[in-house]
Amino acid sequence: MDTRPYMQDRAAEEFFSRLAEGKFQSTRCAACGAAHYPPRVVCPECLGEDLEWFDLPREGTLLAFTWQEAAMRCRKPDVLGLVELEGIGNVFTRIDAAYEDLRIGQRVIFDAWTSPDGLVLHQFRPLEGG
Amino acid sequence: MKEVYIAGVAMADVGRHVLDPHELGARVCAEALRDAGLFPREVEGIATTPHGYMADFRRFPSQRMAEYLGIAAGFMMDVDSGGNSSSAAVQAACDRIRLGRIRSCLVFAAQKEIPKKEVQKDVVGHFHLIKAANSLYDSYQAAYGVISPLPFYAMAVQRYMHKYGVTPEDVARVAVLLREHALRHPQAAYREPLTVEEVLSSPLVSPPIHRLESSEMHDGAAAVVLVSEELVKDRSRAVRVAAVAEAHDPTNFVPYRGEIDEFPCVERAADAALAESGYRVEDVDVAEVYGAFAGLELIMYERLGFFPRGEAPTAVREGRTTHGGEVLLNPSGGRLSLGHPAYVTPLLEITEVVRQLRGEAGERQRPGAAVGLVHTEQGFINGSIVMVLDRVA
Ligand SMILES: [Zn+2]
Numbered sequence: 001m002d003t004r005p006y007m008q009d010r011a012a013e014e015f016f017s018r019l020a021e022g023k024f025q026s027t028r029c030a031a032c033g034a035a036h037y038p039p040r041v042v043c044p045e046c047l048g049e050d051l052e053w054f055d056l057p058r059e060g061t062l063l064a065f066t067w068q069e070a071a072m073r074c075r076k077p078d079v080l081g082l083v084e085l086e087g088i089g090n091v092f093t094r095i096d097a098a099y100e101d102l103r104i105g106q107r108v109i110f111d112a113w114t115s116p117d118g119l120v121l122h123q124f125r126p127l128e129g130g
Numbered sequence: 131m132k133e134v135y136i137a138g139v140a141m142a143d144v145g146r147h148v149l150d151p152h153e154l155g156a157r158v159c160a161e162a163l164r165d166a167g168l169f170p171r172e173v174e175g176i177a178t179t180p181h182g183y184m185a186d187f188r189r190f191p192s193q194r195m196a197e198y199l200g201i202a203a204g205f206m207m208d209v210d211s212g213g214n215s216s217s218a219a220v221q222a223a224c225d226r227i228r229l230g231r232i233r234s235c236l237v238f239a240a241q242k243e244i245p246k247k248e249v250q251k252d253v254v255g256h257f258h259l260i261k262a263a264n265s266l267y268d269s270y271q272a273a274y275g276v277i278s279p280l281p282f283y284a285m286a287v288q289r290y291m292h293k294y295g296v297t298p299e300d301v302a303r304v305a306v307l308l309r310e311h312a313l314r315h316p317q318a319a320y321r322e323p324l325t326v327e328e329v330l331s332s333p334l335v336s337p338p339i340h341r342l343e344s345s346e347m348h349d350g351a352a353a354v355v356l357v358s359e360e361l362v363k364d365r366s367r368a369v370r371v372a373a374v375a376e377a378h379d380p381t382n383f384v385p386y387r388g389e390i391d392e393f394p395c396v397e398r399a400a401d402a403a404l405a406e407s408g409y410r411v412e413d414v415d416v417a418e419v420y421g422a423f424a425g426l427e428l429i430m431y432e433r434l435g436f437f438p439r440g441e442a443p444t445a446v447r448e449g450r451t452t453h454g455g456e457v458l459l460n461p462s463g464g465r466l467s468l469g470h471p472a473y474v475t476p477l478l479e480i481t482e483v484v485r486q487l488r489g490e491a492g493e494r495q496r497p498g499a500a501v502g503l504v505h506t507e508q509g510f511i512n513g514s515i516v517m518v519l520d521r522v523a
Contacts, residue, residue: 005264005272012269037386038270064285064390066336072264073275080274080281082390089386092271099337104292121273 003072003117011039014053020120024058024110026088027051037089058110060085060124065095065102073115083108083124094123102126134224134371135362136519137234138166138355139481144319144469147242147349151181154351155191155240156198162353167363168234173355175205175226175235177219179473183347184244184259195238204232213420214376214508215239216352217476217515221374223356234361238353241471267383280344282384282510284336287425290391291338294440296428298338302329304424304446305343305466311452312463314494319348319469329424343424343466350471352478366523369487372409372501375402378513393507396433399514400505404435407518409501411435414518416458416486416496417503418479422465422472426511431459434505434516458496461486476506480517487521 029043030050065081079095108124140161180187216239223235249256263277312318332341377398421427428442451459462468462482483502485491504517
């Protein structure tokens with residue numbers, strides 16, 4: 001069974017292969033400067049196709065968190081959450097902490113995570129004193 | 131523009147069915163047409179939805195039914211937009227009738243799911259369906275193995291509870307109230323009494339959502355017959371479509387910008403539908419709301435304009451949303467207790483509101499109900515359709 005997630009475009013392929021190299025990046029439009037998350041192959045602001053990769057902020061704020069029961073890669077008790085990166089948007093991600101230890105508004109920091117089936121994904125963990 | 135009326139409705143019991151969805155569909159179509167007093171040869175349009183989420187979908191179901199019943203249609207459409215599918219079909223039919231292109235349309239949905247247990251017994255054999263469920267989400271959501279929007283809904287409920295100080299008991303109480311409503315509905319999937327303690331002691335499926343605050347994907351079928359005025363056979367039972375409106379947000383499941391518990395499309399669709407109908411939200415006597423989870427039910431009540439933000443829990447606690455209250459919300463038992471065959475759900479909602487406006491809702495009748503509202507949504511409430519219905523006679 002091929003459990004790899006499908007890649008909707010080359011931006012997704014690029015995003016995950018950059019993650020595997022430890023880079024947490026998305027696209028920005030060279031023409032109008034708009035930053036996108038998730039990455040695009042075309043700029044929704046000006047429709048330009050000249051896009052460059054830039055480093056996303058590695059720290060963010062935990063907006064919400066939960067876990068899911070049956071799933072293909074992350075399952076109970078893996079925590080999933082939504083992290084707000086200031087000025088960029090919300091990142092849906094794995095959270096490297098126990099559900100009970102988390103709270104809304106907590107500061108969290110990027111980390112790479114290798115799933116049991118060998119996929120490198122992003123996760124966030126609480127910052128000390130955050 | 132011509133007026134559109136709902137002349138016939140029918141629904142099968144919600145739960146598990148052994149019949150093929152085609153036969154389930156044919157039976158409710160026939161019943162709805164009998165209710166409308168129309169024969170298939172008088173039907174000028176037909177529209178339907180896929181017959182399941184966890185199902186190998188057979189294409190062209192409208193054409194199959196048109197042949198089966200003998201309908202020479204001037205409008206035919208198979209719609210797949212998730213939870214909005216059958217309401218989108220109703221809306222398209224209303225527009226065709228308004229424009230005078232057709233005078234009648236049969237909209238039906240019949241859903242039959244492969245039971246979860248069967249999938250779990252043979253994961254390899256059903257893997258293409260699991261993979262299809264996962265690829266419903268974009269790459270950045272799918273990568274985490276999501277096969278249901280449940281974790282997104284859980285996070286929305288968590289934020290809503292956090293922002294407005296809503297307690298677990300407040301959320302559980304909605305599930306209990308919907309069950310009380312379903313006790314009066316002979317076709318509901320769940321008909322045993324429920325307590326707040328039982329809800330809160332049921333397992334967490336995705337915190338803070340408990341099993342008994344979460345709807346199951348059921349089997350079911352329903353049909354609605356829409357007609358223009360000249361085909362209304364019995365004015366005393368006709369219900370008018372006073373308005374339909376649709377609104378979508380530029381989001382695909384979890385929003386990448388802004389709040390995740392606000393669902394702006396709901397308010398936009400409700401405001402537009404009410405404005406077009408000429409009614410105010412205070413005029414609505416009865417409404418069917420698409421809340422697939424107890425916490426979402428509260429959020430939807432607020433976004434539709436029935437209560438200010440954060441005040442739905444108090445309204446539910448004070449009995450303002452039930453029999454004898456200011457507005458009767460989800461008298462059918464809602465998605466949680468009537469049951470939730472998602473493709474059929476909008477037609478189940480319309481059926482309930484039509485029965486209420488006709489005065490045919492039996493034990494769950496709201497006396498004198500004259501104005502009704504139906505709300506449906508798709509995805510993670512990324513889009514909404516709102517209909518306002520009223521009594522003619
Ligand atoms: Zn641009």
